[in-house]
Amino acid sequence: MQLNRIDMNLLVYLDVLLRERSVTRAADQLGISQPAMSNGLRRLRVLFDDPLLIRTSEGMTPTERARQLEPTLRTVLQDIERAVQPRSDFDAAASGRVFRIMVSDYAESTLIPPLLRRLREIAPSVILDLMTPSDVSFFDVEQGKVDLVINRFNSIPQSFHQTTVWKDDFCCMVSRDNPILDNFSLKNYLEAQHVWVSKTGFGVSVGVDPGDVQRLGWVDEVLRQLGKKRRITVFTRHYQAAMLLSEQNDLVLTVPSRAALLQAENPRLVVKAPPFEIPPIQLKLVWSPLLHHDPAHRWMRRLINEVAEEVIAPEF
Incomplete structure (x- = not known):
């Protein structure tokens, strides 16, 4: 198979189909019609000589071939996205970006108030959409629908990026x-x-x-x-x-x-x-690899870590 004969859009379609497990949702995610997505799936099946997704009682289930393709496909698309992404810096002072952050009550009470005070000083138009653990699934985070998660965890998916915000006695x-x-x-x-x-x-x-x-x-x-x-x-x-x-x-x-x-x-x-x-417990900052290289996202992660260093643990 020659690379120049492959429609790269089909690889994007397949990535979204494997995430959503639904032709309808995948079409909505990409902003195309359902017939166009169905046609894309037919072309993908010809390209890979495999059904890729099969309708079962649990919905659209990926075949073994599709499961093998998924991690490689995601890595390739991330590399391409990173390669073509403009390297311009994020202008926080002028931005009105909404950052959706899933945050535990503990972190929301202790970390978010000083973070908001800093935002009012340096990025007054930036908006925080604070979500509870009950609002979010690992799947939402993986897809980049949630920017950041701030919580304590026993375990998280290995594909996620993470850093320790602080330790607390x-x-x-x-x-x-x-x-x-x-x-x-x-x-x-x-x-x-x-x-x-x-x-x-x-x-x-x-x-x-x-x-x-x-x-x-x-x-x-x-x-x-x-x-x-x-x-x-x-x-x-x-x-x-x-x-x-x-x-x-x-x-x-x-x-x-x-x-x-x-x-x-x-x-x-x-x-x-x-x-x-x-x-002591460890408060973690977690995010999807899809957002790892986004300039605005990097800026917010740095800001959270800077603010966290100023919230000194008391000695009782």
């Missing part, structure tokens, strides 16, 4: 009237009632099983390794709400230290070091 927040302050020991910590707060990863949550310790997160996993278990009374996904709940004089909240800064001036709360050692 843990602290405890309790009411100034909580009797536990007289002796903040591990024994009393375990006997107390606790507020649990977290939301990591992607997808819609269906609730928490208090008995499933391994899914409760860092704090409870450490306690499990110690052969201990705390009594969780309230489960929430919002850090500000959790800190307000900890004002009640019989509840203990254990959170990353930068989150505690949000209520550092609250006279009703006392911040204490945990009565056991908890390894």
Whole structure:
């Protein structure tokens, strides 16, 4: 097969078809008619002498040949896009670009406010569209429909780019009237009632099983390794709400230290070091390889990392 006989648009069609697994959605993505996309798929089948996508009960399913082609095809198209992309710098001060960022409540509370303040100074027309983990899937990120993800992860797809925004230690927040302050020991910590707060990863949550310790997160996993278990009374996904709940004089909240800064001036709360050692968490910045070389995207990633360095972890 001679390269000059190949319509390069067909390779773009195939890439989008393998992403969307739907002729209709692929046509919408490329801004062409459905008959034009169907014709493109017919030509692709002739070109590769393979059905490529077969209709099954689960929709359009790629053949083995298509699955083998997919990573190579994506790499080739990315290289071509990078080669022809203008190298002009991103003019942040004049840009009105919308950056769609999936961000956990923890990161939204601690990192986004100083980021927004910086944006108002240097790029006042840039818009942030902040999304929750329940709004986004790994597939959305892979396609570049979401610019960035800022969250904590147990695992992410190997194709994604990532960097560590910061590491954060843990602290405890309790009411100034909580009797536990007289002796903040591990024994009393375990006997107390606790507020649990977290939301990591992607997808819609269906609730928490208090008995499933391994899914409760860092704090409870450490306690499990110690052969201990705390009594969780309230489960929430919002850090500000959790800190307000900890004002009640019989509840203990254990959170990353930068989150505690949000209520550092609250006279009703006392911040204490945990009565056991908890390894620090890592807040990650994650993005699709499709956006890795985009000048605006590179600018935003650098800005986020610069702002993150200024959010100093407190020492309690």
